[in-house]
Amino acid sequence: MKLGIGIGWRPEIAAEVEALTGIDWVEAVAENLCADHLPGSLVRLRERGVTVVPHGVSLGLGGADRPDAGRLASLAARAELLGTPLVTEHIAFVRAGGPLTATPRLEAGHLLPVPRTWDALEVLCENVRIAQDSLPVPLALENIAALISWPDEELTEGQFLAELVERTGVRLLIDVANLHTNHVNRGEDPAKALDELPVEAIAYVHVAGGVEKDGVWHDTHAHPVTAPVLDVLAELRSRVDPPGVLLERDDAFPPGAELAAELETIRGTLRAAAELKTVRGTLRAAAELKTVRGTLRAAAELKTVRGTLRAAAPDSGAGNSRGAGPLAGKPAGPGARDRTAVAQTALLSSLVAGTPAPEGFDHRRLRVQSRALAAKRADVVAKVAPELPQILGDGYRAAFLDYARARPMSGGYRRDALDFAERILISGGLADPVAQRRLTHWWEDRSGPRPPRRTARIVRAARAVLVGK
Structure with a gap:
C-alpha cells in the first residue's frame, strides 16, 4: 500500500490543505470527525482521489484496561465512512484508576509512555488484538514522545516494538520527531531504535516540529520541522523506503506557502537519502567484488582443491533470526x-493529583510533565469552550491552572470546562457582576439535560441589553 506524501488535515488549515499541490493523502484526528458525515473539505479531497486516514488519540491501548467497546466502534465507523485503507493509534496510556485499582478514574488528556517491560508488553498485545478484531481495516501504532522515563525498564524501544509486531502482526507508524524527542529527553539513540525495530512493518512516517527549552525537547507540532528531525528521517530512509510520509501541524498554523515549503524540504530529504543509499550500495558491492577477486587469487595459489574447500568451508553456527533470540516468547507471568494498573495509576495520580511520586522516577521531570499537562488542559478547554476565556479575560489561565491543581480531569475536556465554570461560580471568584451573570448563563445552558428553549434565550438576551449585559 503506497500512500506517498501527505499532510495532517485540520479544520484551521482546511483551505490551505486543499490548495496544496502534490498531496497524495491526508490524516485526520478521528475524534474530531462525526461518525455519520464528513466536513466538506474532506469530501472534496476524497473526490479528487486523496486518501484520508483516521488517526485516533483516545483508545489508550497501552493502558491497563481493555479497550472500550464504544471507542472502538466509533473508530470503526469513521474508517467505514472514509473508506480508508488503515487506521492508526498510539502506543500510550491516557487514563488510569477505576475498578482495577479501586481508585477514582483519572484522565491524562495526553499520551503518556508505557513502561517497556514484559508485563506492559503482554497487556498491550492483548489490547491490540482486541482492537484488531473490532476494526474493519488494518491497524498501525505510533511510537510516542515522552518527557519522563520509567525506572527498571527491561527492553529498549526498538526491542519493544519488534516484540509487539512479532506477537500481533500490527503495523507501525514511526514518528521521527518522537525519536528525536526521546533522544534529547531520555538519551535514546534514534539510529539504534531504527536498527532494532522491524522497518518492513512500517505503514507510514510522521514528521513534525518542536522546540527545546531548558534542556527539554517539547514535541509541540506548532513549530517548523528542525534539521535534527530531518536527519532522523534520512536515517530511516537509508534503511527502508516508507510507504508514506506525513507532515503534522496542530497549532500556530503558518500560511499555506510555508506548509508547501516544509513538504518540499521533506521530499528533498527523502530524495537525498535515497541517492546516498544507492551510492553506499554501489560502494559496498564494489568492496565485496574486490574481496571475491582476492579470494579467487588466493585459492588459485593453493596446492589442492581439498585444501581450498577446507579453507572456504562456511561456519556451521548460523545467527539467530528475529524472534528466535532471548527476547522471543519470554512469559510475563500472571x-x-x-x-500495570497499579503502576500507571500511581504515576498519573502523581502527575495530575499531586500525590507522592512513585519510586525511581526523576522528580524534576515529573514536575515538568505535570505543568505541561495542566497547561495543555487550559489550552484545550479554551478551544472547546472559547466563551470561558472571553468571559474571564486575562484571568482565565491563572484561574484554570489553580483549578487544575486541585481537580484532576476525569470526564474529558468538555466536562472539564463545565466543572471549572462551576467551581468559579461556587467560589464567588468573579467580582464583575456582568461576567458572573454571563458565566452563570453559559453554565446553565450546557449543564442541563437539554439546551434552553429559543424563547428563553430571546428573553435572556433582551434582559442583557436592558442591564448593559
Whole structure:
C-alpha cells in the first residue's frame, strides 16, 4: 500500500490543505470527525482521489484496561465512512484508576509512555488484538514522545516494538520527531531504535516540529520541522523506503506557502537519502567484488582443491533470526494487567493529583510533565469552550491552572470546562457582576439535560441589553 506524501488535515488549515499541490493523502484526528458525515473539505479531497486516514488519540491501548467497546466502534465507523485503507493509534496510556485499582478514574488528556517491560508488553498485545478484531481495516501504532522515563525498564524501544509486531502482526507508524524527542529527553539513540525495530512493518512516517527549552525537547507540532528531525528521517530512509510520509501541524498554523515549503524540504530529504543509499550500495558491492577477486587469487595459489574447500568451508553456527533470540516468547507471568494498573495509576495520580511520586522516577521531570499537562488542559478547554476565556479575560489561565491543581480531569475536556465554570461560580471568584451573570448563563445552558428553549434565550438576551449585559 503506497500512500506517498501527505499532510495532517485540520479544520484551521482546511483551505490551505486543499490548495496544496502534490498531496497524495491526508490524516485526520478521528475524534474530531462525526461518525455519520464528513466536513466538506474532506469530501472534496476524497473526490479528487486523496486518501484520508483516521488517526485516533483516545483508545489508550497501552493502558491497563481493555479497550472500550464504544471507542472502538466509533473508530470503526469513521474508517467505514472514509473508506480508508488503515487506521492508526498510539502506543500510550491516557487514563488510569477505576475498578482495577479501586481508585477514582483519572484522565491524562495526553499520551503518556508505557513502561517497556514484559508485563506492559503482554497487556498491550492483548489490547491490540482486541482492537484488531473490532476494526474493519488494518491497524498501525505510533511510537510516542515522552518527557519522563520509567525506572527498571527491561527492553529498549526498538526491542519493544519488534516484540509487539512479532506477537500481533500490527503495523507501525514511526514518528521521527518522537525519536528525536526521546533522544534529547531520555538519551535514546534514534539510529539504534531504527536498527532494532522491524522497518518492513512500517505503514507510514510522521514528521513534525518542536522546540527545546531548558534542556527539554517539547514535541509541540506548532513549530517548523528542525534539521535534527530531518536527519532522523534520512536515517530511516537509508534503511527502508516508507510507504508514506506525513507532515503534522496542530497549532500556530503558518500560511499555506510555508506548509508547501516544509513538504518540499521533506521530499528533498527523502530524495537525498535515497541517492546516498544507492551510492553506499554501489560502494559496498564494489568492496565485496574486490574481496571475491582476492579470494579467487588466493585459492588459485593453493596446492589442492581439498585444501581450498577446507579453507572456504562456511561456519556451521548460523545467527539467530528475529524472534528466535532471548527476547522471543519470554512469559510475563500472571497478574500483568493488575500490576500495570497499579503502576500507571500511581504515576498519573502523581502527575495530575499531586500525590507522592512513585519510586525511581526523576522528580524534576515529573514536575515538568505535570505543568505541561495542566497547561495543555487550559489550552484545550479554551478551544472547546472559547466563551470561558472571553468571559474571564486575562484571568482565565491563572484561574484554570489553580483549578487544575486541585481537580484532576476525569470526564474529558468538555466536562472539564463545565466543572471549572462551576467551581468559579461556587467560589464567588468573579467580582464583575456582568461576567458572573454571563458565566452563570453559559453554565446553565450546557449543564442541563437539554439546551434552553429559543424563547428563553430571546428573553435572556433582551434582559442583557436592558442591564448593559
